[in-house]
């Protein structure tokens with residue numbers, strides 16, 4: 097299947113399942129990137145996963161570098177997490193009433209997200225998806241400030257709520273254009289989309305619209321346009337600029353939270369250096385979590401300043417609710433995952449990530465494929481065509497993206513499952529041991545050759 101579009105249709109169980117799925121499900125998938133549109137070929141229909149491996153409906157096992165797009169930080173189906181979920185399920189699937197473990201999880205998140213003596217999560221609310229967490233965070237910021245305008249950055253993904261699916265028109269003052277059909281232009285027009293890592297653009301926007309801006313929302317370290325880490329001090333400058341103008345800073349850690357470190361990306365940036373100094377300290381007003389916090393179950397959260405969080409119903413006028421918010425099984429999975437994700441787990445993640453990303457980079461170099469490797473903690477990705485690291489979405493879009501599909505399919509044929517798009521981060525887990533890493537390394541030379549062609 098190298099090249100992305102096989103000349104002969106594939107005949108196995110995956111192809112049959114895909115044909116069947118497309119008759120009943122739009123595009124055959126329940127989330128678009130799963131359809132393999134940007135790499136071509138037939139998506140693998142998965143049936144089970146264990147540790148660093150995932151198995152498709154033809155019984156083929158792959159080393160998994162998607163890890164459910166982030167949650168599987170311990171590897172798939174960790175026995176203690178599975179046991180916690182089974183025990184919770186036996187006590188009842190959903191109560192629609194409050195439960196003690198929800199408070200345990202809120203306390204655990206509050207206690208973990210600390211750095212340099214600062215603890216930005218004073219209160220936490222549980223929801224079911226990252227989309228809900230960011231949607232509620234922006235409603236809360238608007239309700240708290242009494243302002244309507246949002247700033248987001250091009251290439252940052254915060255889920256699929258209307259106000260966050262907006263792209264910039266040309267120039268700051270022009271109407272922002274919706275990035276999806278069905279988003280009212282009037283909604284998109286309240287979102288200013290700026291180039292990432294560009295403080296001048298942020299300051300100009302505040303000079304012009306400062307009194308109307310409720311919040312800046314930013315991925316803590318962007319990983320939805322590939323990985324593009326913030327310039328040193330960028331997040332701190334966002335906080336300072338927002339606060340100067342009475343706006344809030346919402347840091348989206350749905351992807352980075354509890355994956356890049358025990359206190360998320362914020363924790364890495366705010367950890368004191370050996371001399372005790374935090375180089376660029378900042379305190380977000382609101383932080384959103386998802387993925388790892390639910391340990392693979394539908395659970396996400398938003399937290400932050402108590403005075404802001406207390407604007408949520410029932411204390412305050414900003415409405416948010418959910419039949420399955422704080423669902424007992426999801427909470428059990430999250431609690432168990434966070435309790436297991438200790439310092440040793442993050443050391444393993446960092447080590448596996450370094451070995452794998454270096455091996456891929458070396459294979460590309462060997463095959464003469466010009467590329468840049470970007471890292472944000474244990475998250476990493478590659479851009480093709482230049483060794484200059486991209487700083488924003490425009491840089492990312494200039495790459496030789498066509499090199500990824502043949503590379504992806506060569507790896508897949510060799511038993512390594514990569515994200516099916518060049519615009520996604522690669523995810524490792526603490527279960528990626530020497531055997532799993534060995535399989536990845538063995539597959540690389542041929543795949544890098546395919547990317548060179």
Ligand code: PLP
Pocket residue numbers: 165224225226227228230253254255256315320348349350351386387396
């Ligand atoms: N925010 C970020 C940074 C994300 O990466 C994602 C999902 O990938 C979301 C929000 C949305 O989360 P969900 O897919 O759970 O709705």
